[in-house]
Amino acid sequence: xxxxxxxxxxxxxxxxxxxxxxxxxxxxxxxxxxxxxxxxxxxxxxxxxxxxxxxxxxxxxxxxxxxxxxxxxxxxxxxxxxxxxxxxxxxxxxxxxxxxxxxxxxxxxxxxxxxxxxxxxxxxxxxxxxxxxxxxxxxxxxxxxxxxxxxxxxxxxxxxxx
Amino acid sequence: xxxxxxxxxxxxxxxxxxxxxxxxxxxxxxxxxxxxxxxxxxxxxxxxxxxxxxxxxxxxxxxxxxxxxxxxxxxxxxxxxxxxxxxxxxxxxxxxxxxxxxxxxxxxxxxxxxx
Numbered sequence: 001x002x003x004x005x006x007x008x009x010x011x012x013x014x015x016x017x018x019x020x021x022x023x024x025x026x027x028x029x030x031x032x033x034x035x036x037x038x039x040x041x042x043x044x045x046x047x048x049x050x051x052x053x054x055x056x057x058x059x060x061x062x063x064x065x066x067x068x069x070x071x072x073x074x075x076x077x078x079x080x081x082x083x084x085x086x087x088x089x090x091x092x093x094x095x096x097x098x099x100x101x102x103x104x105x106x107x108x109x110x111x112x113x114x115x116x117x118x119x120x121x122x123x124x125x126x127x128x129x130x131x132x133x134x135x136x137x138x139x140x141x142x143x144x145x146x147x148x149x150x151x152x153x154x155x156x157x158x159x160x161x162x
Numbered sequence: 163x164x165x166x167x168x169x170x171x172x173x174x175x176x177x178x179x180x181x182x183x184x185x186x187x188x189x190x191x192x193x194x195x196x197x198x199x200x201x202x203x204x205x206x207x208x209x210x211x212x213x214x215x216x217x218x219x220x221x222x223x224x225x226x227x228x229x230x231x232x233x234x235x236x237x238x239x240x241x242x243x244x245x246x247x248x249x250x251x252x253x254x255x256x257x258x259x260x261x262x263x264x265x266x267x268x269x270x271x272x273x274x275x276x277x
Binding site for chain 1: 165167168169171172223244245247248249250251252253254255256258259260261262263264266267
């Protein structure tokens with residue numbers, strides 16, 4: 001079906017991820033706010049996710065752990081700012097493996113004709129931070145090193161409009 | 163914005179430059195050959211090539227009187243890999259979310275009183 005769009009505004013410490021879901025916004029919101037549901041989808045399949053704390057209210061904190069098949073653990077924590085709702089889930093995010101590097105995620109859900117557009121704007125502390133965090137936290141996905149030029153060019157949306 | 167990744171993404175943000183790279187992926191070319199499919203002048207193509215060269219995506223050499231441009235795959239592959247990892251993480255997560263949403267919707271349908 002639909003694909004994930006990733007917008008990397010050149011020179012700005014941001015990454016924007018967009019994706020459509022064939023479900024009403026209230027359901028997509030539930031999947032983000034109920035820890036039991038969140039643990040069923042966030043992260044790659046081979047990871048087990050344990051939600052240790054998830055206080056979905058203004059000032060509420062959260063912490064979860066991703067466990068890989070090799071038993072390696074990666075813990076993350078953050079704080080919700082404002083009451084999370086479809087008009088905005090605002091939270092900070094910090095990987096405990098690189099303390100002090102915090103990003104701010106703003107997720108919005110917009111429903112039209114039963115389809116929900118989910119959009120997350122991640123703001124990093126610097127462009128270097130963005131590049132390092134994306135590279136380190138996500139490098140497990142690098143399966144083939146072959147030419148993915150076409151794929152890359154197809155997914156890149158010019159950043160100016162963002 | 164002089165970090166290598168930003169230079170690459172800035173260079174890629176322009177549709178004409180992306181088209182030039184795709185053309186160069188098929189083999190080296192002169193400025194005249196690159197200008198041909200576009201409704202733009204050779205100096206305009208040269209300007210785009212300078213941006214691509216500055217980002218390390220294109221190198222240029224001289225053969226007789228013609229200047230040839232080549233695609234430099236290294237920085238592009240690095241940017242691709244950087245993005246691919248991020249993309250895979252969210253693609254996989256969102257595929258799982260699709261499945262979860264489908265089963266949640268099936269549940270709601272089975273219990274119409276809940277709606």
